[in-house]
Amino acid sequence: MKDYNKPPNEKKMNIYNPPPGSKGLKYSNKTEDMNGLEEGVVFLPTNNTKDVEKPCGPKRWVFVVAILSISLLLSLLVGFLVWHFKYRNASVQKLYNGHLRLVGQKFVDAYENSSTPEFAALARKVKGTLIDIYNKNQDIGSFHKETEIVAFSEGSVIAYYWSDFSVPKYKVNVFEKAMANIEAPHYMEIHKARNPEIRIESLVAFPSDPDIMKASRDNSCHYALHAQEGVVTSFTTPGFPNSPYPSNARCLWALRADADSVISLTFTTFDVEQCTLGNDFVKVYDSLSPVEAHALVKLCGSFNPSYNLTFVSSQNVLLVMLITDAKGRHPGFKAEFFQMPKNRPCGGVLTGTSGNFTTPYYPGHYPPGIDCVWNIKVPKDKNVKIRFKEFFIVEPGIPSDSCTKDYVEINKEKYCGLRNTFVVSSKTNEITVRFHSDLSFVDTGFWAEFLSYDSSDPCPGRFTCSSGRCIDKSRRCDGWLDCPGGGDEKDCNCTEKQIRCNNGWCKPKYWLCDGVDDCGDNSDELQCQCPAGNFKCNNGKCILEAQKCNGRDDCGDGSDEGSCDSVVTVPCQEYTYKCRNNLCVNKRNPECDGKKDCSDNSDEDNCNCGQRLYNKKSRIVGGQTAEVGEWPWQVSLHVKGEGHVCGASLISEKWLVTAAHCFREENYVRYFDPKLWTAYMGLHDQTDRTNSNVQMRSIKSIIRHPFYNDYTYDYDAALMELSSPVSYTKDIQPICLPDVSHEFPTGKAIWVTGWGATQEDGIGATVLQKAEIRVINQSMCNTLLPNQITPRMMCVGILTGGIDACQGDSGGPLTSIESNDRMFLAGIVSFGTGCARRNKPGIYTRVSKITNWIRETTGV
Numbered sequence: 001m002k003d004y005n006k007p008p009n010e011k012k013m014n015i016y017n018p019p020p021g022s023k024g025l026k027y028s029n030k031t032e033d034m035n036g037l038e039e040g041v042v043f044l045p046t047n048n049t050k051d052v053e054k055p056c057g058p059k060r061w062v063f064v065v066a067i068l069s070i071s072l073l074l075s076l077l078v079g080f081l082v083w084h085f086k087y088r089n090a091s092v093q094k095l096y097n098g099h100l101r102l103v104g105q106k107f108v109d110a111y112e113n114s115s116t117p118e119f120a121a122l123a124r125k126v127k128g129t130l131i132d133i134y135n136k137n138q139d140i141g142s143f144h145k146e147t148e149i150v151a152f153s154e155g156s157v158i159a160y161y162w163s164d165f166s167v168p169k170y171k172v173n174v175f176e177k178a179m180a181n182i183e184a185p186h187y188m189e190i191h192k193a194r195n196p197e198i199r200i201e202s203l204v205a206f207p208s209d210p211d212i213m214k215a216s217r218d219n220s221c222h223y224a225l226h227a228q229e230g231v232v233t234s235f236t237t238p239g240f241p242n243s244p245y246p247s248n249a250r251c252l253w254a255l256r257a258d259a260d261s262v263i264s265l266t267f268t269t270f271d272v273e274q275c276t277l278g279n280d281f282v283k284v285y286d287s288l289s290p291v292e293a294h295a296l297v298k299l300c301g302s303f304n305p306s307y308n309l310t311f312v313s314s315q316n317v318l319l320v321m322l323i324t325d326a327k328g329r330h331p332g333f334k335a336e337f338f339q340m341p342k343n344r345p346c347g348g349v350l351t352g353t354s355g356n357f358t359t360p361y362y363p364g365h366y367p368p369g370i371d372c373v374w375n376i377k378v379p380k381d382k383n384v385k386i387r388f389k390e391f392f393i394v395e396p397g398i399p400s401d402s403c404t405k406d407y408v409e410i411n412k413e414k415y416c417g418l419r420n421t422f423v424v425s426s427k428t429n430e431i432t433v434r435f436h437s438d439l440s441f442v443d444t445g446f447w448a449e450f451l452s453y454d455s456s457d458p459c460p461g462r463f464t465c466s467s468g469r470c471i472d473k474s475r476r477c478d479g480w481l482d483c484p485g486g487g488d489e490k491d492c493n494c495t496e497k498q499i500r501c502n503n504g505w506c507k508p509k510y511w512l513c514d515g516v517d518d519c520g521d522n523s524d525e526l527q528c529q530c531p532a533g534n535f536k537c538n539n540g541k542c543i544l545e546a547q548k549c550n551g552r553d554d555c556g557d558g559s560d561e562g563s564c565d566s567v568v569t570v571p572c573q574e575y576t577y578k579c580r581n582n583l584c585v586n587k588r589n590p591e592c593d594g595k596k597d598c599s600d601n602s603d604e605d606n607c608n609c610g611q612r613l614y615n616k617k618s619r620i621v622g623g624q625t626a627e628v629g630e631w632p633w634q635v636s637l638h639v640k641g642e643g644h645v646c647g648a649s650l651i652s653e654k655w656l657v658t659a660a661h662c663f664r665e666e667n668y669v670r671y672f673d674p675k676l677w678t679a680y681m682g683l684h685d686q687t688d689r690t691n692s693n694v695q696m697r698s699i700k701s702i703i704r705h706p707f708y709n710d711y712t713y714d715y716d717a718a719l720m721e722l723s724s725p726v727s728y729t730k731d732i733q734p735i736c737l738p739d740v741s742h743e744f745p746t747g748k749a750i751w752v753t754g755w756g757a758t759q760e761d762g763i764g765a766t767v768l769q770k771a772e773i774r775v776i777n778q779s780m781c782n783t784l785l786p787n788q789i790t791p792r793m794m795c796v797g798i799l800t801g802g803i804d805a806c807q808g809d810s811g812g813p814l815t816s817i818e819s820n821d822r823m824f825l826a827g828i829v830s831f832g833t834g835c836a837r838r839n840k841p842g843i844y845t846r847v848s849k850i851t852n853w854i855r856e857t858t859g860v
Contacts, residue, residue, distance in 0.1 A: 097161070221250065230338075310361070385468045589738075591736070612629065637720075647809055655860060679720065699722065735815065
């Protein structure tokens with residue numbers, strides 16, 4: 001840097017002190033010695049400050065600009081270097097799994113054991129070959145860190161491997177593209193020329209399954225099992241069932257079968273940490289390499305024994321992997337597998353007037369990578385239709401309207417997802433059904449029947465939907481959509497008891513202004529809407545929007561304060577939730593929703609209830625059989641010599657809630673005598689009461705509600721005290737009691753369960769049944785059942801009929817699923833007009849109206 005304090009050319013400045021009286025300083029810019037001074041050049045007087053301070057070089061601002069510019073350049077340089085080396089050139093770990101097929105190589109038993117010399121020798125050759133292939137590609141080879149051959153299987157020999165790469169961030173896209181194309185033929189040709197000992201037919205590389213990227217590669221929990229002909233082989237997680245599986249573990253079970261066989265794997269017991277609580281899970285792969293592209297299923301949580309967890313491989317290998325974290329240790333699983341012949345028939349020609357067919361191994365999961373085609377022919381003078389009775393073809397992340405992976409194809413249309421019973425018809429006597437599954441994620445498939453019919457009269461004596469479904473003619477133009485697409489309700493002439501919707505449908509008049517969009521276009525409710533800027537209360541009153549959520553009950557029924565976004569402490573009213581500290585909040589149904597709404601957190605106390613510990617994966621369509629442990633608060637009440645008589649709900653270790661009308665004196669039997677009764681908790685099948693999961697208790701006392709009216713059934717509720725407490729298990733859990741302010745709004749789906757008759761005047765069910773029904777508007781209920789409904793009752797059902805509680809269900813639970821998947825006791829089965837009749841919903845005791853009595857009596 002140039003020094004501006006020195007004159008140019010390093011010239012010396014000669015300065016001397018003038019004699020006294022001199023008027024200024026003299027200087028010379030010559031290089032001569034100080035003795036030769038030039039006279040006549042005089043500095044201005046020092047008292048002229050302006051001129052004295054005049055600089056002899058650049059101005060001061062130049063110095064500032066120069067320093068700032070240099071600092072900026074240095075900062076940019078440092079920033080670039082940091083970006084280049086720390087970010088642009090930062091290394092990203094890329095882990096790949098895959099397999100390569102070796103041809104001309106004979107598989108020997110020693111290759112199954114990674115500790116044998118034969119395995120080690122072949123692994124060295126394959127590893128060298130793989131690295132050589134990497135090195136031939138400049139976008140791959142320089143980033144390779146490590147490769148390991150983990151297993152071999154038949155075919156001729158398939159080698160499974162993983163490879164670790166460290167890739168600069170800016171090169172990741174190029175690297176991933178190169179790895180995606182690594183199976184290109186020229187790689188194979190390069191290798192054939194260099195190493196004729198190992199010939200590769202195919203090479204596949206997959207980015208590592210994201211679920212196992214952070215898993216340990218510790219081999220201490222790895223197992224290899226080979227099926228034996230005609231033998232079922234079992235295996236379990238370490239320590240099962242006496243101790244939980246290890247934490248922070250990655251356990252692998254490599255399952256093999258003989259060549260030309262496939263493996264059938266079934267989890268007979270499965271209890272892993274709940275999916276929402278931790279990171280423990282099990283994955284099954286149709287491979288010996290854990291790659292997402294060959295994952296058949298991912299499981300977590302607990303499954304009841306009746307849930308189907310059977311999977312079939314496409315080849316003679318399967319890999320089972322358990323990943324665990326540091327918390328939530330559970331017993332784990334027990335599984336069994338065996339080998340089956342590989343070539344099982346799939347598809348074929350079906351003839352006759354009717355018949356059934358299913359996906360392979362139904363109701364087990366169908367195998368991956370299959371295509372089945374059924375060519376169906378009925379007599380020439382008939383047409384053919386397919387009715388799918390059960391249909392489960394669900395793949396994670398694939399919507400049911402795209403069907404890009406697994407699907408059924410008929411008449412060039414694809415079907416997938418979870419569907420209720422549906423029909424597909426043909427206009428001829430032939431139809432072709434094709435089923436396709438890809439290599440990943442499988443489901444239980446379908447069960448279908450083919451039927452022949454007369455094209456001129458497809459449904460003799462009945463109405464024919466456009467889908468081919470047949471319904472009773474009485475259901476035509478009755479206001480209910482019985483045909484897919486609502487074809488039975490089109491082109492109707494409405495009766496005087498119906499209203500005409502804007503879309504042309506006819507609906508019962510008593511549905512008008514009930515707060516529910518029954519027409520589908522909301523035209524039955526539009527004339528009941530409040531003016532713009534107003535809020536419509538549940539009771540039909542209109543208030544200004546500004547009055548909503550202002551802490552006051554402007555509606556009169558609290559509906560303007562029951563669904564506010566923020567929780568506000570308000571004066572206590574009937575519609576507010578009262579905390580233990582006697583303060584009230586305006587939030588609707590805040591209890592046990594996982595959020596602190598009361599300042600003392602009392603809304604989250606006593607919440608060890610209403611939880612099903614088994615996975616809620618029951619997918620019964622058309623049937624109503626409950627799963628084992630699906631309703632763990634359901635109780636069966638038996639009377640000596642009669643068997644099951646009523647249902648009940650478990651609310652604590654010692655108390656049950658049921659219906660008061662179960663304890664009348666009838667035919668000289670005093671049903672109010674506790675000694676007559678026995679309660680069974682954890683029961684599923686009435687013929688299996690000695691099951692170890694069932695707990696039996698005698699009854700200590702029966703307390704009917706003091707206001708119970710045995711004529712009107714008002715306050716139809718009773719409490720039963722058990723002789724001794726029960727122990728909570730997966731099959732036995734209490735249900736939550738709703739607060740007095742808890743609302744179950746119109747249209748909400750609620751479940752009723754019990755062993756009652758499956759049809760009016762029928763016999764009771766052997767296995768626990770379930771039915772999904774809906775809350776019906778109270779004013780509509782009064783219209784349907786005039787002078788019968790009190791505030792302690794609620795109408796719940798399906799007005800089309802066909803689904804309802806029945807004799808033997810009395811006293812049982814009406815269960816509502818609330819926020820946080822918590823289950824609440826909404827009602828108690830009370831009475832009804834017949835069973836499952838159209839426009840005759842069931843009547844249930846509204847539990848929120850008697851919650852205080854229950855808590856005061858039991859201390860729950």
